Amino acid sequence: DGGITQSPKYLFRKEGQNVTLSCEQNLNHDAMYWYRQDPGQGLRLIYYSQIVNDFQKGDIAEGYSVSREKKESFPLTVTSAQKNPTAFYLCASSPRQGERMNTEAFFGQGTRLTVV
């Protein structure tokens, strides 16, 4: 089955540690996204990538980093610089603009990160 896989589902981090959230897709989509979800604030865009080896900051990129070395993978690292990392993180993918641009984005099941 085609889809997006996020792992792990639950992640605990000690203060001062970096952690990496995994996102893999087999939909052959060029564009991938990371969103952060907090209660009452909806989904806020952290980073997005339109093609391999390219990515852009979203609205709340501070304290996060990404890489896009492969089309299928878009890992997100939450660094120690992120002061309030406890949240639900969602990864998504879609065809790139110009390639069925009007097709919706597909989402993974999310990773819940908790700082302990």
Added chain:
Amino acid sequence: AQSVAQPEDQVNVAEGNPLTVKCTYSVSGNPYLFWYVQYPNRGLQFLLKYITGDNLVKGSYGFEAEFNKSQTSFHLKKPSALVSDSALYFCAVRVAGGGNKLTFGTGTQLKVEL
């Protein structure tokens, strides 16, 4: 800049009654509009989209939405609500020719009661 507003944090409706979840948008250019639904601790599921053409769009599970360009709105509707429709609903916008940036609203919690 593009943005989406969902003015209601929560909507309550009785089962069998019609429901409306409101969404307005702000973009420079032509919008592509989407509705998603989220159940607790899960990802988002796509419901429907407006790209071009007919202003009334029909989607999954009996939902529909009406695109109104003059009011910059894209309200989600269903003629007869079910208890199982209770969930968190998100509206999203992407701009034609504006890259792939997809912007979401803050979400509306729909509660359908017996």
